[in-house]
Amino acid sequence: MVGSLQTERSVALVAGAGGFIGGWLTKRLLETGHHVRCADIKPLAAWWQRHPQAENLALDLRDPAACRHAVAGCSHVYNLAADMGGMGYIETHKANCMLSVLINTNLLLASREAAVARYFFASSACVYAADKQVDTAVTPLREADAYPAMPEDGYGWEKLFSERMCRHFREDFGLPTVCARYHNVYGPYSSWNDGREKAPAAICRKVIMAKNAGERHIEIWGDGRQTRSFMYIDDCIKGTLDLVERNIAVPVNLGSAELVTIDQLTGMVEAIAGITLQRRYNTSAPQGVRGRNSDNTLLRSLLDWEPAIPLRTGLEKTYRWIEGQISAAAASPAGTAS
Ligand code: NAD
Numbered sequence: 001m002v003g004s005l006q007t008e009r010s011v012a013l014v015a016g017a018g019g020f021i022g023g024w025l026t027k028r029l030l031e032t033g034h035h036v037r038c039a040d041i042k043p044l045a046a047w048w049q050r051h052p053q054a055e056n057l058a059l060d061l062r063d064p065a066a067c068r069h070a071v072a073g074c075s076h077v078y079n080l081a082a083d084m085g086g087m088g089y090i091e092t093h094k095a096n097c098m099l100s101v102l103i104n105t106n107l108l109l110a111s112r113e114a115a116v117a118r119y120f121f122a123s124s125a126c127v128y129a130a131d132k133q134v135d136t137a138v139t140p141l142r143e144a145d146a147y148p149a150m151p152e153d154g155y156g157w158e159k160l161f162s163e164r165m166c167r168h169f170r171e172d173f174g175l176p177t178v179c180a181r182y183h184n185v186y187g188p189y190s191s192w193n194d195g196r197e198k199a200p201a202a203i204c205r206k207v208i209m210a211k212n213a214g215e216r217h218i219e220i221w222g223d224g225r226q227t228r229s230f231m232y233i234d235d236c237i238k239g240t241l242d243l244v245e246r247n248i249a250v251p252v253n254l255g256s257a258e259l260v261t262i263d264q265l266t267g268m269v270e271a272i273a274g275i276t277l278q279r280r281y282n283t284s285a286p287q288g289v290r291g292r293n294s295d296n297t298l299l300r301s302l303l304d305w306e307p308a309i310p311l312r313t314g315l316e317k318t319y320r321w322i323e324g325q326i327s328a329a330a331a332s333p334a335g336t337a338s
Contacts, residue, residue, distance in 0.1 A: 010034070010035050010075055011034075011035045011036070011037050011055075011073055011074045011075065011076075012029050012034050012035065012036050012037070012074065012075065012076040012077075012078065013036075013037045013038075013039065013070055013071055013074040013076070013077045013078065014026045014029070014036060014037070014038050014039070014054075014078045014080065015039050015040075015061055015070065015077065015078065015079045015080060015081040015103065015107060016039075016040055016061075016079070016080035016081030016082065016122075017036075017038030017039060017040050017047065017054070017056070017080070018038070018040030018041075018042045018044070018046065018047030018048065018050075019040065019047075019048065019080060019081070019190075020048060020185070020187070020189055020190035020191070020233070021080050021122065021182075021185060021233065021236060021237075022038070022040070022078070022080040022081070023047065023048045023049030023050075023051075023189055024049070024187070024189070024233050024234075024236075024237050025078060025080065025237055025240065025241075026038055026049070026051050026054055027049065027051060028237050028241065030051055030053050030054060036051070036053075036054040036055070037054065037055040037057065037070065037074065038051070038054045038055065038056045038057065039057045039058075039059045039061060039066075039070045039081070040057075040058065040059070040081065041058070041059065041060045041061065041081070042058065043058055044056055044058055048189040048190065049189055057069075057070060061081050061103045061106065061107060062099065062102035062103055062106065063106065064106045064109065064110070066106075067103075067106040067107050067109070067110040068110045068113065068114075070107075070110070071107065071110040071111055071113075071114045071116065072114060073114070074111075074114065074116055075116060075117045075118070076116060076117060076118045076119075076120075076244070077107060077111050077116050077118070077119045077120065078120045078122075078240075078244075079103065079104055079107050079119070079120060079121050079122060080122045081100070081103050081107075082097070082100040082103065082122070082158075083096045083097055083099060083100050084097060084100070084155060084196070085191060085195065085196025085197070085198075086191075086196060086197055086198035086199065086202065087198075087221070087286040087287060087288045088195060088196075088197075088221075088285070088286050089195055089196045090126075090152065090154060090155040091154075091286040091288075092286070093154070094153055094154025094155070095154070097154045097155035097158055098154055098155075098157065098158045100158050100162075101158050101161060101162055104121060104162040104165065104166075105162075105165065107119075108165060108166065108169050108175070108177075111175060112169060112173050112175050116175070116176075117176065118176050118178065118244050118247065119166065119169070119175055119176065119177045119178070120177075120178050120179075120180075120240065120243075120244050121162060121163055121166045121177065121178070121179045121180075122179075122180065122182060122240075123159045123160075123162070123163045123179045123180060123181045123182070123251055124152075124155070124156065124159045124181060124182055124183075125141065125181055125182065125183040125184070125253070125255060125292055125294065126151055126152035126155050126156035126159055127146045127149075127151045127152075127156050127159050127160040127163065127181060127251075128141045128145050128146055128151065128156075128292070129145060129146065129147070129148065129149065129150040129151065130150050130151070130152070130289060131150060132145045133289035133290060133291055133292050134289070134290050134291075135290055135291050136225050136226060136227045136261065136290055136291045137227075137291065138227060138259075138290070138291030138292055138293050139293075139295075140257060140259075140293040140294055140295035140296075141253065141292065141293065141294060141295055142253075142295045142297065142298070143181070143250065143251060143252065143253060143295075143298055146160060146251075152288070152289075159181075163179040163181075163251050166178075166179050167179075167249075167250075167251075170249060176247050177249075178243050178244050178247065178248050178249075179250075179251040179252070180239065180240055180243055180251070180252055180253075180254040181251055181252065181253050181254060181255075182231070182236060182254050182255065183229055183230075183231055183253065183254070183255025183256065183292070183293075183294040184198060184199070184200075184228055184229065184230045184231060184255065184256075185230075185231050185232075185233060185236045186198065186200040186201065186230050186231070186232065186233070186314060186315075186318055187232055187233030187234070187314060187317065187318055187321075188233075188317060188318055188321035188322075189321070190233075192204070192205050192322050192325060193205055193325075199221075199228065199230075199262060199265060200230055200265065200269075200314075200315060200318055201318065201322060202221075203218075203220075203262075203265060203266050203269050204269055204315070204318055204319045204322045204323075205322055205326070206218040206219065207266075207269045207270060207273045207275070207277065207319075208273065208319070208322060208323050208326055209326065210275075210277055211273050211275050212326070212330075215277075216277060216278055217277055217278040217279070217280055218266075218277045218278075218279060218280070219279075219280050219281075219282050219285075220262060220263070220266060220279050220280065220281050220282065221262075221282055221285035221286065221287050222262060222281065222282070222283060222285065222287035223281050223283055224261060224262045224263035224266070224279060224281055225261050225262070225263065226261065226262055226287055226288070226289075226290055226291065227259050227260065227261050227262075227290075227291040227292065227293065228259070228260065228262070228265075228291075228292055228293075229255055229256040229257060229258055229259050229260070229292070229293050229294055230256055230258075230260075230265070230311055230314070231254070231255050231256040231294075231307045231309075232256075232307070232309040232311075232313070232314030232317075233314075234309060235256070235307035235308065235309050236254065236307070238305075239254040239299070239303070239305075239306075239307060240254065242303050242305070243302070243303070246302065246303070248302055250298075252298055252299050252302065253294045253295060253296055253298065253299055254294075254299060254307070255293075255294030255296070255307065256294065256307045256308075256309075256311070257293060257294055257295075257296055257306065257307075258310065258311050259291075259293045260311060263279070265311070265315075266279065268311060268312050268315050269315060269319060271312075272315060272316055272319045273319070
């Protein structure tokens with residue numbers, strides 16, 4: 001364990017603060033004047049962003065005592081801690097993904113004990129039933145499409161179970177729980193080369209590496225025609241904070257409705273790079289559902305807002321950040337900076 005605890009009531013706990021979304025959420029909370037306590041299982045040196053104004057704790061939040069320690073004195077708890085990654089990770093680490101249930105369970109129990117004012121759980125579009133996502137021309141997923149339940153094996157089952165537990169902590173114990181179903185979030189300061197990266201970061205990396213090496217081709221997972229929407233991190237943070245502020249009782253989609261094929265996503269990255277590459281499709285690689293998009297009707301009705309940052313705009317920032325990471329790695333003696 002590293003760091004020290006404050007005990008004022010106004011502290012927000014960000015669980016998983018060493019990760020992508022947690023790092024950005026911490027930044028926004030600090031900018032808006034909150035006291036923030038950060039916790040993550042990773043050693044501090046491995047956090048994507050470390051904010052010195054926050055209390056930064058290295059804790060394994062599967063442990064009930066660690067959760068009580070982290071939550072003590074907090075008014076708001078944001079649970080973004082999970083063992084997760086892109087399709088390449090969650091399809092091959094199902095048990096690890098499901099063990100994240102310990103994090104949410106023990107954080108809920110600690111939050112109930114501490115009578116926190118708000119508890120947020122980061123759920124996922126992976127809760128949606130597989131049979132609603134078999135076509136590239138997908139009908140955007142409405143919240144009701146999670147049932148009858150047949151979510152993504154492993155990771156999706158954990159998310160659905162945990163959001164259900166949040167619901168019952170609200171109903172039975174009066175704990176104000178809020179759940180957002182994130183659809184593919186992307187941006188700087190996220191996995192791009194460690195096996196947990198998602199499609200936008202992976203494609204940026206492949207295009208940059210091909211460009212730097214003077215290669216003329218890249219590998220695409222799947223046939224390139226599978227469809228997705230991708231939400232830029234700024235929209236994710238805004239939507240999360242607004243849902244928490246309004247104490248929304250039911251799980252809500254939080255995603256972009258800008259549907260693209262993986263081929264179109266690749267084309268945007270190529271345009272940013274100023275090159276065109278020959279695509280080699282690997283149809284035996286993990287590729288997830290055939291099509292997925294976010295129906296934001298409920299979100300719009302609640303917040304009078306929905307994610308709107310264009311994919312091309314967010315990709316440009318993500319591309320430049322990964323380009324910087326690759327240059328830094330090339331310049332470091334071991335060639336491993338990230
Ligand atoms: P991330 O992997 O970058 O961050 C998760 C963090 O949780 C990591 O830093 C990890 O070290 C930490 N963690 C894992 N096990 C822990 C433990 N036992 N104790 C303490 N910390 C632990 O992932 P992210 O993209 O920032 O996602 C944040 C949350 O949002 C996760 O719950 C994820 O499932 C959810 N989500 C993300 C996306 C997305 O596209 N990024 C989509 C849907 C849902």
